[in-house]
Amino acid sequence: xxxxxxxxxxxxxxxxxxxxxxxxxxxxxxxxxxxxxxxxxxxxxxxxxxxxxxxxxxxxxxxxxxxxxxxxxxxxxxxxxxxxxxxxxxxxxxxxxxxxxxxxxxxxxxxxxxxxxxxxxxxxxxxxxxxxxxxxxxxxxxxxxxxxxxxxxxxxxxxxxxxxxxxxxxxxxxxxxxxxxxxxxxxxxxxxxxxxxxxxxxxxxxxxxxxxxxxxxxxxxxxxxxxxxxxxxxxxxxxxxxxxxxxxxxxxxxxxxxxxxxxxxxxxxxxxxxxxxxxxxxxxxxxxxxxxxxxxxxxxxxxxxxxxxxxxxxxxxxxxxxxxxxxxxxxxxxxxxxxxxxxxxxxxxxxxxxxxxxxxxxxxxxxxxxxxxxxxxxxxxxxxxxxxxxxx
Amino acid sequence: xxxxxxxxxxxxxxxxxxxxxxxxxxxxxxxxxxxxxxxxxxxxxxxxxxxxxxxxxxxxxxxxxxxxxxxxxxxxxxxxxxxxxxxxxxxxxxxxxxxxxxxxxxxxxxxxxxxxxxxxxxxxxxxxxxxxxxxxxxxxxxxxxxxxxxxxxxxxxxxxxxxxxxxxxxxxxxxxxxxxxxxxxxxxxxxxxxxxxxxxxxxxxxxxxxxxxxxxxxxxxxxxxxxxxxxxxxxxxxxxxxxxxxxxxxxxxxxxxxxx
Numbered sequence: 001x002x003x004x005x006x007x008x009x010x011x012x013x014x015x016x017x018x019x020x021x022x023x024x025x026x027x028x029x030x031x032x033x034x035x036x037x038x039x040x041x042x043x044x045x046x047x048x049x050x051x052x053x054x055x056x057x058x059x060x061x062x063x064x065x066x067x068x069x070x071x072x073x074x075x076x077x078x079x080x081x082x083x084x085x086x087x088x089x090x091x092x093x094x095x096x097x098x099x100x101x102x103x104x105x106x107x108x109x110x111x112x113x114x115x116x117x118x119x120x121x122x123x124x125x126x127x128x129x130x131x132x133x134x135x136x137x138x139x140x141x142x143x144x145x146x147x148x149x150x151x152x153x154x155x156x157x158x159x160x161x162x163x164x165x166x167x168x169x170x171x172x173x174x175x176x177x178x179x180x181x182x183x184x185x186x187x188x189x190x191x192x193x194x195x196x197x198x199x200x201x202x203x204x205x206x207x208x209x210x211x212x213x214x215x216x217x218x219x220x221x222x223x224x225x226x227x228x229x230x231x232x233x234x235x236x237x238x239x240x241x242x243x244x245x246x247x248x249x250x251x252x253x254x255x256x257x258x259x260x261x262x263x264x265x266x267x268x269x270x271x272x273x274x275x276x277x278x279x280x281x282x283x284x285x286x287x288x289x290x291x292x293x294x295x296x297x298x299x300x301x302x303x304x305x306x307x308x309x310x311x312x313x314x315x316x317x318x319x320x321x322x323x324x325x326x327x328x329x330x331x332x333x334x335x336x337x338x339x340x341x342x343x344x345x346x347x348x349x350x351x352x353x354x355x356x357x358x359x360x361x362x363x364x365x366x367x368x369x370x371x372x373x374x375x376x377x378x379x380x381x382x383x384x385x386x387x388x389x390x391x392x
Numbered sequence: 393x394x395x396x397x398x399x400x401x402x403x404x405x406x407x408x409x410x411x412x413x414x415x416x417x418x419x420x421x422x423x424x425x426x427x428x429x430x431x432x433x434x435x436x437x438x439x440x441x442x443x444x445x446x447x448x449x450x451x452x453x454x455x456x457x458x459x460x461x462x463x464x465x466x467x468x469x470x471x472x473x474x475x476x477x478x479x480x481x482x483x484x485x486x487x488x489x490x491x492x493x494x495x496x497x498x499x500x501x502x503x504x505x506x507x508x509x510x511x512x513x514x515x516x517x518x519x520x521x522x523x524x525x526x527x528x529x530x531x532x533x534x535x536x537x538x539x540x541x542x543x544x545x546x547x548x549x550x551x552x553x554x555x556x557x558x559x560x561x562x563x564x565x566x567x568x569x570x571x572x573x574x575x576x577x578x579x580x581x582x583x584x585x586x587x588x589x590x591x592x593x594x595x596x597x598x599x600x601x602x603x604x605x606x607x608x609x610x611x612x613x614x615x616x617x618x619x620x621x622x623x624x625x626x627x628x629x630x631x632x633x634x635x636x637x638x639x640x641x642x643x644x645x646x647x648x649x650x651x652x
Contacts, residue, residue, distance in 0.1 A: 201512035
């Protein structure tokens with residue numbers, strides 16, 4: 001497709017008729033984003049809430065960086081915290097010990113993260129599946145021990161003290177607001193980048209690698225190029241997020257915030273529950289995990305029989321809920337809602353499945369959302385096993 | 393259909409340079425020699441049958457020729473250029489395509505998208521494909537191989553013959569000069585073999601050169617111009633299909649086993 005026709009496509013989508021045809025989920029996403037953008041200024045969002053959202057934004061960035069490489073290329077890493085740590089600790093240490101400006105430090109941290117991405121990417125060319133998962137699991141574990149041994153310099157399990165902030169905006173509330181917008185902008189940028197890559201031709205090659213590298217080779221593409229690219233880009237994004245994080249009021253260069261295995265587990269859960277390999281699902285899953293736990297912790301209702309407030313056993317209950325979700329909602333929250341939403345729409349519109357009119361058409365009028373495998377198969381109306389099961 | 397003389401074989405090429413030239417190809421796995429000093433040529437628009445009993449080293453040979461393995465020694469020349477040891481995707485870019493005997497579909501997408509993969513952009517950052525796929529070309533290829541009724545099926549919904557067609561569709565999506573088809577007729581009915589053979593002959597008329605690998609001559613007699621027979625990694629016979637079938641060494645190789 002030539003660039004001029006791309007411009008034409010964009011124009012067509014943004015025209016009145018194009019906007020009217022756009023799927024409802026785009027509107028929902030737009031409303032949600034505008035809400036988050038206006039929240040602190042017009043919406044009267046409190047300072048504490050702003051700080052919580054800021055933390056949530058960074059968590060989502062971590063989930064996005066993982067979902068991009070694991071969900072799309074099938075290079076499942078259990079050691080992404082290495083990237084966040086590479087970014088965060090590098091810039092914090094540079095600032096604390098050498099007085100390096102946070103902006104330069106963040107740049108340096110991102111570069112170090114990219115190098116650590118190579119450290120994963122090269123073995124990933126030879127190792128696959130659970131061998132890769134195990135290989136990547138170990139470096140963060142080793143790093144935590146090293147931090148403890150050299151705790152004079154690294155702060156051990158407590159982490160480094162806070163480096164200079166990247167942004168300062170007067171009083172505490174203004175500061176929180178500035179950092180909220182910083183994190184929000186970074187998140188939107190990262191999301192837009194990953195969304196574009198995964199929905200473009202590149203995304204089709206990345207998912208093909210997950211399915212069969214022989215097929216990718218036979219189609220004339222170098223799987224190694226795309227594997228290294230996706231792993232290193234993922235590391236860059238994770239490292240950048242980690243580096244900026246430590247220069248905000250909510251983050252610090254400490255194992256609990258950047259390196260611990262429990263963080264890795266939360267990221268896995270968020271991506272899988274949101275919808276593995278969809279990018280959008282990582283966003284939804286990340287927010288769901290973050291706010292779900294937060295909300296449960298605040299519930300004061302005392303459970304009968306065991307006489308315990310919900311808040312006190314929030315983690316236990318939450319993990320229980322996640323267990324059920326993973327089991328019964330294998331495909332993830334977002335793909336599931338997408339499918340259910342389509343069913344409801346088709347009922348409203350008179351019993352015809354809208355996906356059938358949309359997907360079967362070979363004119364490319366089908367939607368560009370569907371790189372994620374589940375959605376794609378549904379768009380074609382081919383009744384993949386999931387869709388078939390549910391519509392009966 | 394006639395079995396000899398009517399098609400452009402090596403004889404008619406009048407000493408033209410071969411499209412593919414393999415010299416002293418050897419592949420060892422540890423102490424085991426799977427292919428030993430194998431040499432052969434393939435000429436433009438020829439359909440070459442590459443025959444041998446199970447375990448003769450056919451697949452290993454072509455894994456080496458097409459870059460899935462690196463040969464231990466020997467050279468592979470394509471259009472006179474030394475391509476020995478290049479990775480498979482580079483071979484594809486140079487015009488050599490192959491199918492796999494054990495299919496390699498992309499199970500997460502429909503037939504058109506499987507075929508369309510060859511047609512997507514190879515750039516790391518691109519906006520191409522963002523607004524839906526440009527499917528027309530892929531659909532045309534599917535029609536070509538007889539998958540027009542299966543365009544939006546998932547690979548797992550395809551029949552065995554459909555799967556073979558999908559492999560071929562992917563191989564010809566960007567037109568190759570040399571196409572290796574690995575055991576295309578295994579498990580097919582005679583009618584299906586005939587339809588597939590017609591497709592190969594059509595493609596050949598358009599300029600594609602073929603190597604058809606199989607463990608026996610079933611379906612090949614009317615298709616191929618020339619046959620090469622190997623056993624234990626070595627060449628044992630070469631010539632017209634009828635001649636190699638009559639060859640004593642060949643018959644011995646198949647003795648007690650399957651039919652040639």
